[in-house]
Amino acid sequence: xxxxxxxxxxxxxxxxxxxxxxxxxxxxxxxxxxxxxxxxxxxxxxxxxxxxxxxxxxxxxxxxxxxxxxxxxxxxxxxxxxxxxxxxxxxxxxxxxxxxxxxxxxxxxxxxxxxxxxxxxxxxxxxxxxxxxxxxxxxxxxxxxxxxxxxxxxxxxxxxxxxxxxxxxxxxxxxxxxxxxxxxxxxxxxxxxxxxxxxxxxxxxxxxxxxxxxxxxxxxxxxxxxxxxxxxxxxxxxxxxxxxxxxxxxxxxxxxxxxxxxxxxxxxxxxxxxxxxxxxxxxxxxxxxxxxxxxxxxxxxxxxxxxxxxxxxxxxxxxxxxxxxx
Numbered sequence: 001x002x003x004x005x006x007x008x009x010x011x012x013x014x015x016x017x018x019x020x021x022x023x024x025x026x027x028x029x030x031x032x033x034x035x036x037x038x039x040x041x042x043x044x045x046x047x048x049x050x051x052x053x054x055x056x057x058x059x060x061x062x063x064x065x066x067x068x069x070x071x072x073x074x075x076x077x078x079x080x081x082x083x084x085x086x087x088x089x090x091x092x093x094x095x096x097x098x099x100x101x102x103x104x105x106x107x108x109x110x111x112x113x114x115x116x117x118x119x120x121x122x123x124x125x126x127x128x129x130x131x132x133x134x135x136x137x138x139x140x141x142x143x144x145x146x147x148x149x150x151x152x153x154x155x156x157x158x159x160x161x162x163x164x165x166x167x168x169x170x171x172x173x174x175x176x177x178x179x180x181x182x183x184x185x186x187x188x189x190x191x192x193x194x195x196x197x198x199x200x201x202x203x204x205x206x207x208x209x210x211x212x213x214x215x216x217x218x219x220x221x222x223x224x225x226x227x228x229x230x231x232x233x234x235x236x237x238x239x240x241x242x243x244x245x246x247x248x249x250x251x252x253x254x255x256x257x258x259x260x261x262x263x264x265x266x267x268x269x270x271x272x273x274x275x276x277x278x279x280x281x282x283x284x285x286x287x288x289x290x291x292x293x294x295x296x297x298x299x300x301x302x303x304x305x306x307x308x309x310x311x312x313x314x315x316x317x318x319x320x321x322x323x324x325x326x
């Protein structure tokens with residue numbers, strides 16, 4: 001049993017290390033250290049869907065401030081790029097650790113403990129386009145493919161990822177499967193193609209609902225694109241045969257500029273957030289234009305090592321029924 005455990009840990013580290021190398025090479029990123037805590041009230045914390053409560057932390061040596069365990073580093077990265085004067089074409093990646101205790105269900109794909117590669121790249125105004133988004137997504141997917149190929153060759157496995165990645169807008173996905181829920185649509189389209197990037201997540205679709213909720217102050221989900229659609233962001237999903245389901249590996253997008261921020265704060269009725277320090281920096285033009293995202297480390301390891309539960313690649317906390325079944 002000991003040798004099996006050690007072998008499994010070695011495989012997990014091998015997969016993560018290989019993918020990290022492939023990603024930084026293709027996107028031209030520099031690896032940096034990440035914070036675990038965010039100061040409350042600065043606007044840097046990622047509010048996710050808006051209802052999740054962060055874990056509050058009081059630091060005895062800093063009694064005049066309150067802190068929260070990060071949800072992600074979506075806005076911290078952009079602030080860091082500005083602070084250290086990164087230029088167009090330069091970016092950072094970090095290994096983010098977070099806690100999301102408000103997860104309503106825990107299971108094969110969902111854990112309280114979140115580990116991901118959080119990356120951000122400085123762009124110029126001309127690169128705030130659907131074409132640039134697609135090109136960047138392709139590079140992320142190529143990093144996954146290269147990692148899978150290396151692992152399959154080394155450990156005599158058959159690859160799961162298809163040769164090409166399919167792109168589809170969330171509105172077109174709705175039109176294709178009008179009678180299904182968003183998650184059911186994701187499952188159908190991912191099973192069909194094997195790997196899919198769903199564009200435009202966060203804006204309201206023709207049925208009056210968003211495909212999924214996105215915070216208004218990092219991804220740009222409201223800027224018009226070709227075909228009368230909106231959104232310069234999306235999710236990367238792959239088909240996992242062991243789960244018989246789609247597995248979301250990454251959420252990413254071109255970030256809001258001043259115009260998109262104002263529009264999305266108005267749409268979500270959160271105009272008060274414009275007064276927070278981070279948002280004031282963006283409005284004042286003190287933050288660079290960027291593209292970025294998060295890529296789940298445990299989910300990538302699940303996919304590349306062809307494992308059927310996230311608990312097999314990370315140390316989380318689970319209900320007794322799940323622990324007993326593993």
